[in-house]
Amino acid sequence: MERLKIAILGCGRISDKHIEALADNNLEARLVAVCDILPERMDNAIKYYNKLIKEKEYIEFQSIKKYMDYKEMLEKNDVDAVIITTESGFHGKHSIDCLKLGKHVLVEKPMALSITDADEMIKISKEKKVKLGVCYQNRFSPPILKLKEAIENERFGQLINGTTRILWNRDKDYYLKAPWRKDWKLGGGALINQCIHHIDLLQWMMNSKVGNLFAQTDTFFSNMQAEDFAAIIIRFKNGTIGIVEGNLCVYPKNLEETLSIFGEKGTVVMGGSRINMIKVWKFEKGEEYEEENLEKQFLNYNKIYAHSHSLLYKDFIDAIKENREPMVNGEEGKKSLEIVLGAYLSQLLGEKIDFPVKEVDIHNLLRCRYEM
Incomplete structure (x- = not known):
């Protein structure tokens, strides 16, 4: 071809x-x-x-x-x-x-x-x-694929929860270069513009559909329309709990982005500037020096993003x-979008949102925000 x-x-x-x-x-x-x-x-x-x-x-x-x-x-x-x-x-x-x-x-x-x-x-x-x-x-990062493999091989035993933290700095210049980034109706905001990558990884690792969620968001920079801070608690249908913390107000520069997965027989923490480093890799049935060997394997993987x-x-x-x-594919890409829109709806209504979320879009949410 x-x-x-x-x-x-x-x-x-x-x-x-x-x-x-x-x-x-x-x-x-x-x-x-x-x-x-x-x-x-x-x-x-x-x-x-x-x-x-x-x-x-x-x-x-x-x-x-x-x-x-x-x-x-x-x-x-x-x-x-x-x-x-x-x-x-x-x-x-x-x-x-x-x-x-x-x-x-x-x-x-x-x-x-x-x-x-x-x-x-x-x-x-x-x-x-x-x-x-x-x-x-x-999803194609080798360390992330290694984590997904551990989950599929049931090395964690019963999954308990997953947490992702996005602690970044986005100053005024960032928004001046592309004003749409602070415009909610154009897709600006911490959740849909920055955290959605991490939300995708979190829900992918939990191996379950979302049951419900509750969210709080806020805007701390006065020149922003969209949110620059968000927190979500997700209850998945398999009983696991997901926690998302997205903060674009960290002083004076990006601090970390992490993905942590916890189970009855294992704990893994992924970190680094692109979630490209293994910080913790502990399993009940682990090979000798497994954590150290994996840390060395991915230590110099500095171009993971590209x-x-x-x-x-x-x-x-x-x-x-x-x-x-x-x-x-489209079905996979839709999963994190549903979580983000559900979080916006939760913030707007001040209540827990049951899934699936249907017929929800940012433009309707924006109109509702101004009418309330």
């Missing part, structure tokens, strides 16, 4: 990670088009991609077309798949439009801002027989060529 023809819709800050991942998978796919409302962003994206490709001497140079209108790009360019890295508030619409035209879609998190749009994306992808993937690259994107891309490309579901 020929290399897949890929287009990138949205050439902002996060697109660099996707360009790197695409270049790493250049034997299987190539960039043929980019789209953005700012020409200089497209120029920078093309320049960066060609630089990376040039470093891989066995790949020939490819011309890449530029479009300011993504619908024109889809009509005039024969692309197989579209990578959507626009602002969060447009993920649902852009994905739906691409899927309707029979294009495979890999969309940045969150996949949408409403359950309705997420369901529509899943439905259309099945009707059009195209692949829908969601960019939760941390490398995980590349592994996610490989899985997505293989899913297209093998006609199977991506590891993080």
Whole structure:
């Protein structure tokens, strides 16, 4: 099969990670088009991609077309798949439009801002027989996969709870560079913009659907509309409890991001700047020096963030060529979105929310917030 023809819709800050991942998978796919409302962003994206490709001497140079209108790009360019890295508030619409035209879609998190749009994306992808993937690259991190393997092998015995803490600093400059990040209705906010990656990992490890949750959120910076602090307690249907703490107000810089899993026969704490280090690895039936050996194994894995994107891309490309579901398909991507929207609803109503949460989106929640 020929290399897949890929287009990138949205050439902002996060697109660099996707360009790197695409270049790493250049034997299987190539960039043929980019789209953005700012020409200089497209120029920078093309320049960066060609630089990376040039470093891989066995790949020939490819011309890449530029479009300011993504619908024109889809009509005039024969692309197989579209990578959507626009602002969060447009993920649902852009994905739906691409899927309707029979294009495979890999969309940045969150996949949408409403359950309705997420369901529509899943439905259309099945009707059009195209692949829908969601960019939760941390699932492909080797230390995270090692933890998932331990859970599946029942090394923890009975699972008790999981906790994720995101203790970061996001100063005024961060929001000035991209004002949508502080706009709730466009997908700004600690939970849906930052913590959703960690929420995805937490629910993935718990191996259960959500039963109910209770949340508290607040905005401590006066120039913010969206929340910069959030706490959630989740009761999963298998009886386990999940705890989420998301704090973007940590002084003076990022402190940590951790994922901890506790069971009757085991405790694991993942940490580091990208959840890329094993801090604690204790099991009742563990090999001698197992913790020390794993710590050394992953100690120098400093490029886990970019490398995980590349592994996610490989899985997505293989899913297209093998006609199977991506590891993080639409159904998987929807799970963390439901938790976030449920948390917003809990904060708005001041009560516990039972799952599943249906027909909830940020725009309706925003209207309700101002009407109360």
